[in-house]
Amino acid sequence: MKRVAIIAAMAGELKPLIQCGFTKVPTSQKTVHLWRMETTGVEWIAACAGMGAEAARRAFAAAEAGGKLDGVISMGWVGALQENIYARNFLIPNVVVDAQTGERFILAEREKNTVLVTAAHVADESEKRRLAASYNADAVDMESAAVVRLAEMRDIPVCCMKVVTDEVGLKLPDLNRFIDKMGQMQMSKFLCYIALRPQYWAPLAKLGKASEDGAKYLSSAIFNFMNREVHDLNFVNQLGDIPDRYPDE
Numbered sequence: 001m002k003r004v005a006i007i008a009a010m011a012g013e014l015k016p017l018i019q020c021g022f023t024k025v026p027t028s029q030k031t032v033h034l035w036r037m038e039t040t041g042v043e044w045i046a047a048c049a050g051m052g053a054e055a056a057r058r059a060f061a062a063a064e065a066g067g068k069l070d071g072v073i074s075m076g077w078v079g080a081l082q083e084n085i086y087a088r089n090f091l092i093p094n095v096v097v098d099a100q101t102g103e104r105f106i107l108a109e110r111e112k113n114t115v116l117v118t119a120a121h122v123a124d125e126s127e128k129r130r131l132a133a134s135y136n137a138d139a140v141d142m143e144s145a146a147v148v149r150l151a152e153m154r155d156i157p158v159c160c161m162k163v164v165t166d167e168v169g170l171k172l173p174d175l176n177r178f179i180d181k182m183g184q185m186q187m188s189k190f191l192c193y194i195a196l197r198p199q200y201w202a203p204l205a206k207l208g209k210a211s212e213d214g215a216k217y218l219s220s221a222i223f224n225f226m227n228r229e230v231h232d233l234n235f236v237n238q239l240g241d242i243p244d245r246y247p248d249e
Contacts, residue, residue: 001041001042002041002042002043003045003066003067003070004042004043004044004045004069004071005045005046005047005063005064005069005071005073006044006046006047006072006073006075006222007047007073007074007143007147008046008048008059008075008076009049009050009076009077009142010048010051010076011048012211012212012215013048013076013077013215013218014046014215015215016216016219016220017046017215017218017219017222017223018035018046019219020037020223021037022036022037022044022046023035023036023037025045029062031049031055031058031182031183032048032049032058032062033049034063037226039226042226044226045063045066045069047059047060047062047063050182050183050184051122051142051179051185052120052142052183053100053118053142053143053145053146054146054183055182055183056074056142056146056147057146057150060072060146060147060150069151069154069156070156071157071159072150072156072157072158073158073159073160073222074143074147074159074160074161074162075160075161075218075222076141076143076162076163076218077162077163077164077165077211077215078091078116078139078141078162078163078164078165079122079128079139079140079141079165079166079168080138080139080166080167081117081128081129081131081132081138081139081140082132082138083167083168083169085138085164085167085168086167087165087166087167087206087210087214088163088164088210088214089163090161090162090163090164090214090217091116091138091160091161091163091164092160092162093114093115093116093160094106094108094109094113094114095107095113095114095115095116096117096145096160097115097116097118097135097137097145098145098146099118099120099131099134099145100120103145105148105152107148107158107159107160114138114139115135115136115137115138115139116137116138116139116141116144116160116162117135117137118140118141118142118144119131119141119142120142121142122142122176122179123140124172124174125168125170125171128168129168132168139162139164141162144162147160148160161218161221161222162218163214163215164214165207165211165214166207166210170203170206171199171200172204172207173193173200173204175190178190178193
């Protein structure tokens, strides 16, 4: 039986997917969460461990602890870096760039690239514009480059499936100050901070709704793929009929 890992940062990104028949798997690490499901010939392992490269590495390690992986999908929320990319747009990037090392991973050849850059921290508006200019990138996250690097080191097919939650100009508080060293969001501290700053209430509500809607669409796209007859796990080719930059309807 083939084993495929679906790796996200946050449980919220995976929630609609794991509600489709996944079973929780106990782990020895408090911040690492695993779920599994079987379809014909494939065991699917959904994993998350927090934000950032180190958390992504923990999730990857937990997913492959049960046996060799035959494929990996990096899924989740991203921030837009271009003015013409909007909340709820669905992306299947074919180029992933690590902003810390400058490494550039080509997942598939396309006439027009969709570039995802992985940064070490949550990017604010000025950092988004810098990343867009430096890498000609479309979106930013904090985990994909780590996941892609680990998959390529093992010669495992890998694909990124992302949905945009925040546009370039969305005015958000500095979220980095509320992320602990394990990549976990310190929600009580964050909510206390936000309660006294009403200027962030509307942007955060917009972010929350886009995140919820995006997770549902990602779940639908991945679940449909899971129920196909998977042969060679050539993700980029088999996902080709899912619309890139899915419009907000």
